[in-house]
Each structure stands twice: as C-alpha cells, then as structure tokens.
Amino acid sequence: MRVIALVTLFHPTQNHARHIAEYARQCDTVFLCDNSGSDNRALFIGIGNCRYIQNVDNFGLSRAFNIALSPKTFSWQPDDFVLFFDQDSWVLPGHVEKLVDEYQKLVESGVALGALGPVFFNRSTGRTVIPHSRKFVTPDAFSCEELITSSMLTTWENLKRISFWNEDIFLDYADWDLCWRLRSVGLKILMTNVTVLQHVSGIGEVHFGSVRVLDEAPVRRYYQVRDFLKLLRKTYMPRRWRHAISFIKKLVLQTFLLDKRWERSLYTCRGFVDFLSRTHGKLKDRDV
Numbered sequence: 001m002r003v004i005a006l007v008t009l010f011h012p013t014q015n016h017a018r019h020i021a022e023y024a025r026q027c028d029t030v031f032l033c034d035n036s037g038s039d040n041r042a043l044f045i046g047i048g049n050c051r052y053i054q055n056v057d058n059f060g061l062s063r064a065f066n067i068a069l070s071p072k073t074f075s076w077q078p079d080d081f082v083l084f085f086d087q088d089s090w091v092l093p094g095h096v097e098k099l100v101d102e103y104q105k106l107v108e109s110g111v112a113l114g115a116l117g118p119v120f121f122n123r124s125t126g127r128t129v130i131p132h133s134r135k136f137v138t139p140d141a142f143s144c145e146e147l148i149t150s151s152m153l154t155t156w157e158n159l160k161r162i163s164f165w166n167e168d169i170f171l172d173y174a175d176w177d178l179c180w181r182l183r184s185v186g187l188k189i190l191m192t193n194v195t196v197l198q199h200v201s202g203i204g205e206v207h208f209g210s211v212r213v214l215d216e217a218p219v220r221r222y223y224q225v226r227d228f229l230k231l232l233r234k235t236y237m238p239r240r241w242r243h244a245i246s247f248i249k250k251l252v253l254q255t256f257l258l259d260k261r262w263e264r265s266l267y268t269c270r271g272f273v274d275f276l277s278r279t280h281g282k283l284k285d286r287d288v
Helices: 014-026 060-069 095-108 156-161 174-184 219-231 245-257 261-276
Strands: 003-009 029-034 050-054 081-086 113-122 127-129 135-138 141-143 152-155 188-199 205-208 211-214
Touching: 003 014, 003 060, 003 095, 014 029, 014 095, 029 060, 050 060, 060 081, 060 174, 081 095, 095 113, 095 135, 095 152, 095 188, 113 174, 152 156, 152 174, 174 188, 174 219, 211 245, 219 245, 219 261, 245 261
Parallel strands: 003 029, 003 081, 029 050, 113 188
Antiparallel strands: 081 152, 113 127, 113 152, 135 141, 141 188, 205 211
C-alpha cells in the first residue's frame, strides 16, 4: 500500500522546504497544495517525488486538500494511506513507518479505524500535547474525539466515505470536522505515542495563574468564530462542544489576556456577521 502525503503551503520558505524533504524521504508521493497565490515550485526542485499544485488564490485547507484528493488529480486507490501535513510541522526519521505500522496493527486487531495521529510537541509553547481524558485501546493508542491536521493518517477509502473535507470550513476546525464525521459513520479516532510530531501551533502562550492561553494571529479569530458557528448546527458535533462554553471561554480569555484586543474584537464581530450572511471562503480584503 502506498503512503501519499498532502501538505498545505502558504508563502513557504526554504526552512519549510527542508521539512517537506523529510516527508518525501518517508512517503511514496508528496502533494504540495500551495495556497499562496504565487508560484513557489522553485523551492522544491530536487525533491523527486513531489507534485506541486499551484492554487490561484488562498482556497483554504479543505478545498486545497480536496483538489489533491480528486481522482482527476491522481490515480487514487481505496487502500492508499493518506497522511496530512502543514508546512509548520517536521518529523524525525522513521516517523511515518511507525505511524503506518501502528495503524495496520490496530486494523488487524479489529479496530474500525477512521484516523490515527501522534501526540505532538508544540515548539511555540514547549509542551507535549496529549488529551487530558483518554481511554487506551492498546498500550500505545488511545481514543480521542479529534486530531490536528498535521500527521493525521487515514485512507482514501475512509475519506471517500464521508465525501472528503468539508469546504464550508476554511481553516480552523476543518480537521476536527473531518474527525467528527468519521466518528459519525462508526469509525474510531485514535492517537498514538509510538512517535511524536514536532509542530508549531500559535505564536506563543500567555499564563494567567494556572490558565494557559495560546496566542494566535488575530485574523484566526474571524475563521474560528464564523466556522465554529456553522458547526454548531451539525448533529455530529460532540456534545461537549455543542454548549459552546469552552469556545466562549477561549474567546474571552484571548480578548482580555492577549494584545491587540480591539483587532481581535473586530474579527469576532466580523465572523459573527459573516456567519449570519452565510459567507464562505477567504476573508475579503476590506476593512474589518
């Protein structure tokens, strides 16, 4: 079975190209889905098993992945492994092999597996991210409700079963939406500790007593608000998210503990307004 990696790009640098070179060493083929709106293929010359897709604009995470997953783009087979990445992650030698081996062991043991992801070390906070509440299925794998995009492993057949990525979700929560829909058709989402992903999420962390708040670019607030509200209407959203308390808590803490409060507040309002107007896709280039 082939292992095909899909990577979203947005104004990549030479450092990102080094990350992708390691993905390519460990996978059969790597699709580079570039949302920059410009041609960056020169960065990846010399990485032999890469296929570069230049999108004319920022199509968002979901649509970029779906273009690569289309049978018009590649001769996909149902049992192909699909491994998702973004440009801000990097892996150590043997990472993909360990992840695939663990996936196959779980399936052979009778687990109806939808997707598998590794625990990850967030370089921006200096912490390894592991869910607080977890139920171990094996000594090396435990159940969870959602995974991050980077190093999420599944099969093309699983993705086809849920009609691939949800293009109504532009960026934030697209990976969670995918996992929730896999769970809704009876498949399990698992995390494993057989390998650790090196990842950068956010631009730092602010502490207020025992509370930790992830610092993110203010514009992310727009997509988080708009697309979270879309997901609230979905029956497959887990119950603990449907009351929205955790989400509201995050918005309040970010607003009062991080800088650029006014800008974050404006993006919050804009996200709410665009949800009501059923706006999709990239935030248009106009004042917020």
